[in-house]
Amino acid sequence: MSQELRRIPIHRALNRPDLLAGCERELLLMTGLITLTLVVVALNWVAAITGVVIWTACVAGLRAMAKADPFMSKVYLRHIKYKAFYPAHATPFAPGASHSREK
Template sequence: MAEVGANLRRNRIHRALSRPNLLFGADRELVLLTGLAAVILIFVVLTWYAAILGAVIWIVVVAALRMMAKADPMMRRVYARHISYRPCYRATATPWRRY
C-alpha cells in the first residue's frame, strides 16, 4: 500500500497562472478604462481644474475598485455573467424551441 503513494506524480502549479490579473490591486481592465476616461477628461478640457478633477476621480474610482477586488477579484466577470442570465427559464425548454 505504501508503494501506491510513492508512484504518484506531482506537478507544480505556478501562482502566475492561477492568480487573477490585477493592476494597483484592482481589476486590470477597469483600472485602465477609468484611467483612460480621466486622461480624456484632462486633455479635452485642458484646464488645471480638469486635471485635478480627473486625478481625483481616478484615485477615488481605483480605491473603490480595490475594495471590490479585495472582496472578490473575479466580481466583474461574475456580475457580467449574472446579467446575461434570463429572469425565468421554462421547464419545457429545448435547444430547438424559439422564444
C-alpha cells in the same frame, strides 16, 4: 514496494488573477483612459484636479471590489445575460430548447 505519489508543481503565476495595482486590469485602464481624456480635453487646473480625484476614488473602489472577488466584473456581465425566469416545460408538446453560440 512503496510507490510515492507523483507531484506536479503548480506555479502561482498560472493561478493568480490578472490584476494591475490591485484592480482588475481592464477596469483600471478604462477609468484611467476616461479621466486622462477629461484632463487633456479640458486643459485647466479644475479639470486636472477633478480627474485626479475621480481616478483616485475609482482605484479605491476597484481595489475593494477586486479584494472581494478578482473576477467580479466578469461574473456580473455573465449574470446580466441570464433571464429572470426560466419556465418549466413538462409536456411533450413544449418547444425544445434551442442552443446558439455567440461568436
